Amino acid sequence: MNAQRVPGLGLGVAAGLVLGAIACLQLPGLPPWWVMAFALAAAFAAWAVGSGRGRLVAAFVVGAMLCGLHAAHALSLRLPATMERGDFAVRGQIIGLPVHEPQRTAFLFRVASDASMPAPLRGRLLRLSWYDDRREGPDLRRYGLQAGSDWTFTARLRAPRGLRNPGWFDGEKRAMAQRVTAVGYVRSAEPVTRLEAGGGVDHWRERVATRIDAVVDRDSARYVRALAIGDTRGLGDLDWEALRATGLTHLIAISGFHVGMVGGFFALVATGAWWCLPWLGRWLPRPQAAAIVALLASTVYAAVAGWELPTVRTVLMIGVVVIARLARRHLRIADALAYAAIAVVLVDPMSVLSAGFWLSFAGVAWLVWCLPDARELSKLRGVLASQWVATIGLLPLTVILFGQASLAGPIANLVAIPWWSLVVVPLALVGMGLEAIHSGAGDWAWRSAAWAFDLSWPLFDWLAASPISLWWLPEPHWLALPLALMAAFWMLLPRGVPGKWLAALLWLPLLWPDRQLPREGEAEVVVLDVGQGLSVLIRTAHHAVIYDTGPAVPEAYDAGERVVVPALQALGVRRLDAIVVSHGDADHAGGFGAVQRRFAAPVIFAPQWDRVPGASPCLMGSAWRMDGVTFRFLHPDLYFPAFRNPSSCVLRVETAHGAALLPGDIDDLVERLLIRRNGASLEADVVIAAHHGSRSSSDRAFVRATGAAVAMMSTGHGNRFGHPHDEVVERWAQAATAVGSTAGGGATRFRLQAGGLVVTQERVRRPRLWDAARQID
Template sequence: MTAARIPGVGLGIAAALVLGAIACLQLPVLPPRWVMALGLAIGFAAWIWQRGVGRAVGAFLFGAALCGLHAAYALSIQLPASMERGDFVVSGQIAGLPVHEPQRTAFLFRVADDDPVPKPLRGRLLRLFWYDDRREGTDLRRHALHAGSDWTLTARLRAPRGLRNPGWFDGEKRAMAQRVTAVGYVRSAEPVTRLDTGGGVDRWRERVATRIDAVVERDSARYVRALAIGDTRGLGDLDWEALRATGLTHLIAISGFHVGMVGGFFALVATGMWWCLPWLGRWLPRPQAAAIVALLASTVYAAVAGWELPTVRTVLMIGVVVIARLARRHLRIADSLAYAAIAVVLVDPMSVLSAGFWLSFTGVAWLVWCLPDARELSKLRGLLASQWVATIGLLPLTVILFGQASLAGPIANLVAIPWWSLVVVPLALVGTGLEAIHSGAGDWAWRSAAWAFDLSWPLFDWLAASPISLWWLPEPHWLALPFALLAAFWMLLPRGVLGKWLATLLWLPLLWPDRQLPREGEAELVVFDVGQGLSVLIRTAHHAVLYDTGPAIPEAYDAGERVVVPALHALGVRRLDAIVVSHGDADHAGGFGAVQRRFAAPVVFAPQWDRVPGASPCLMGSAWRMDGVTFRFLHPDLHFPAFRNPSSCVLRVETAHGAALLPGDIDDLVERLLVRRDAASLAADVVIAAHHGSRSSSDPAFVRASGAAVAMMSAGHGNRFGHPHEEVVERWSKAETAVGSTAGGGATRFRLQAGGLVVTQERVRRPRLWDAALQAEARAGAAGQAGLSYSPD
């Protein structure tokens, strides 16, 4: 058979399309739609009619324009600002598997096309939360909220809005990629009606998950669910932490390898049937029949797995192979990978935003390039070689995408890849297949899979607990990625290539980036965007102190785990020398447990009446000095009453180049008390406004005494308390103080340095096109909700 090549389609064109989509998504604002439509037409024409470089340029332009049009559509369907915080009665169907948590259920909801709701909501996808209804006998969410079921309910909605911090998760990006129109919660006080119990593939997956939980009487049942049907809802933060530490996340959820196993198995079944029944060859030759059966089986299984990107990529690759077989053409793996990438980008160019796209395609590409003679290698040598290629080749991407590298991963994968892939995963898949034939037929296979999984897990659990298992890395400069990819390419070249040791120098910008630490006598404050709460990192030349740890809702959401800890890692914080918990309210102390579990600060301060584990009282007059920077508590004194907010620890940070004031949630009475006690001690360049800008704080005398250049409000976007209050913003503005909010600008950095105060906000530092509408809203929105506009004298 001759090699199958499609003119104008290959590795170069696939790379050009992908790079075009990436380039578009790096723009801070999209160009007009007519410009993108024109670019699409010109790019397509050049792609079809040009040759060589011209064709690649055309594909690049086509990919950029196509991605821009998709992004414009995704942004246009988001809920208009005029409908924010509104209550809407919507009818539709639950999409995907609901995630049941102790106090709430999260689910995607597709509004019906003919639902009599405002046009911006018809047929749109919503992300909703259903919280506990405390009235007895009305807990519908857990017992009746099933995949595929139809409901009529009342939801309070807002446009997708995420937090912006140093780190690797961007909720707004995910909402745009999934085409989510709005997020909100079910108004359980209003009538809720289930119209249909539900059906379809997702409903069947949910039943299978329930069956696995019932028959597998082991803790590993949640892992069997993930391997059998791609249901990772049962895996908690600690589970994912252990999997990341051992580099096994690519094996625990259904991947392209699992889909390939299913396709290969059914291809063998079809081959056996054609051998046993030769007359079938008169209708369809055996190789073509095996390829078609493999494609059908893999497609069905990808649907069962929820159409995750790695499974879609594998199905497309199998489809390309099937077409080549039907045409009696030989197809290289590299060509099938290129065709699959082109198909994915043409169907959904914004898939390049997902980590799965890069890990799946890049992983296969590295193996194809580095191991072209894999068949000639022994099994052990091939396993070791593939592990070396995967570790080196994917290290730059895992650091850029997740900010971490698993040092234990190569060891763990040497055991997990053969054991899980050849024993655990096949048993889980057999159980799923038998369950599809008859209910209960697959119970024995699932139990066996759990038993086999438990045999290996103690080793991985031990590796995950090792202090060297996971290496967290700071956010690098964008140039670090191409340098690291070049280093990986250089190191994976054949033997005999000179100067491989020089490649280690190219890793340095990625593995040892500049953390931009303050100098002696300087300090940096980073006010994290934690929503309706507070968390501030204070860094000096060699030390770090955390003031408050963000909000938390027990067993539902923990900003310490989801925001503060990842942001600290992204900033390169290796240890915390002290934690100050201003007071015990959940919006300030909720994340303390998660932060302390990861960093174990040796010193903790809190008001003496708040029961913070291991804390010393933050008494007025207490002070310490680090790297030429003085930390001093101004409140409360020893005899101050045990009030909640008014008892907050008030911390002053004084450097050689200015000062910052962090007053927690004190009210105007305490502010006036501080002014009378020692007004000079309140002078500061930066003030984190008390109580998130509440009307009961920021007393005029306190504002005048501080003389601050900048007042920062840490508050959630559109919060129900109305923080920051308009009167408070006006009060600071009249004092010629620049006013900013984390809700408008994201995490904000204040650098007190020799050249003066430097202010940087995350949404300004790293503008994204999915922020464009929010930036426009901030410019025209309510006072205090916009980003910070500060110009030093």
């Protein structure tokens, strides 16, 4: 039977919708909503009555305008700036699974919609934290905050605001895609009341997760939770690092393949029932019954998995196939994929912001195009061919989305896909199904799943630790992606196509991008956006030094792991020649362990009183030279007492084209001491303002002595210390110095080069619709 397509739909229309949504999200701003609404209506009409290229253009406009309206609505949900850091009494329900950490619990909270709630928050989604202040004890926070439970409390809120650094992660983008109105924390000093215990699907998921932890006496219990119900809360940074290194992140949480397995299993059950009870066919034919049962089962399982995008895509594809079966139409897989993509974009066009959208649809599309006759291949050839297609086809997206490529991934996937998907996951699902029937009935299946998982994990752990595991790649030019996709397309063409080796040239901009390193005698100073803390990268032609490593809160947040290391990798830093820890405060030295674990710098400097492992003292007068650039410590001297902030390492970076001064957290007394010692040594084009612009620093005489063109404040947005202080900003401004902040412009690059000082801020360089601030404060 020939495939029958739905008029007005298909691969071309799906591509038009997706490209339109992408184009809209690249705009720095949106047209008025009424303009987008009118254009959307006109484009829908053209789509309905048009044909050929006209219909494709109409689909593009529909995707762009629909995405623009969704984006405008999402941005309008943000808490107004006038209400920032306000306290709000709210009532509502916990959404999803709370994440319990030693010192806090993080969760999503849906505010009630009634008139008693503050108008800007009615029915809105909040991302909150509840910190352990020991007054009510951790039990209420940890065990009372159950999925689906209703609460009333007071929360201190602010609009979603993320850090902006080189690299792929963007917290503000995620907040907009999730329609988060505000972020904040529960005020434990105010009354807190649980109105109702947990309920619903999420509460059942949480109960299953707790049961798995209780009955599986293995470290792999957290992986069984992820594979059974999509609960990845137990996976730490090191777990994700190992999974990325082996290319297994797509398998560890519930994927579309798992949903398909559940749907297929219940389809077989329904088929068996219809065979055993032929009279059922009088009410509903067997093929249609199997399709409907598969759709219902996959929908329930996708809900249990938390409606992640790969599961939604699979459910939509199954739904399309079911509709075709009920209408007695034959449908190609490619058409089902296109219809599913159209449905996803029409329902939520901003889903194109998620990595799951691209990996989910692109992976299936490559397989459908390259292996249309996969059933004719032997099982071994089919597995090898599909792995080759997935590796080459998804490599460009993996590099663009995550800045990395797993060289060990193809090997790991050859083992993990059949073993986990056919042994570990079915056992985990059997346990979940039995648990739904009777509590405790699935314990044996979860233990078996953990045992089977542990059999394979040593191989993946070894691969993750091997030198071929992970290849971190610098952030490429935007043209690198289309060129790499062309290269993948060329390489995956059938045998006999000439010149395939030439495709290697198209990979070069993606896999070996220009790192834009300084020339001999030049330097680049990059002040990373780490919030209320400091981390500065200094690059020369062939070397890299980092000054401070960002803040960290033990067992809760580590900027070294989550911000500094990814930013260094995105900038193409392959090794660090030295790490300077200005002093031991957590906002400067908190990320040291994570940075040193990744880069293993051979030389470490810190004040002699701070116990930084392997560090040498940063004594006044000591210096070294690299690539025509001199690094010189101006403070402290050998006899300066252990005064914490005033004892900070003061580093001066001297180039042939200017200098930069990094004073750590010194105060005005030390600044005046430096002037008395040698005021000329303080002259600099760029100064990282001491102590984040604190009122006790940036003495007027010190400001004049530097003669800086730019003073940079490394601060967190809306920080509780009020940094930078207005008086400090005014002092620098009166000295004709431009004042910038990471809170306003994100990570900032200062290029000390032959043509003069060049300043680039991340939010200005790459403006986005969702940016809360795009200019120097």
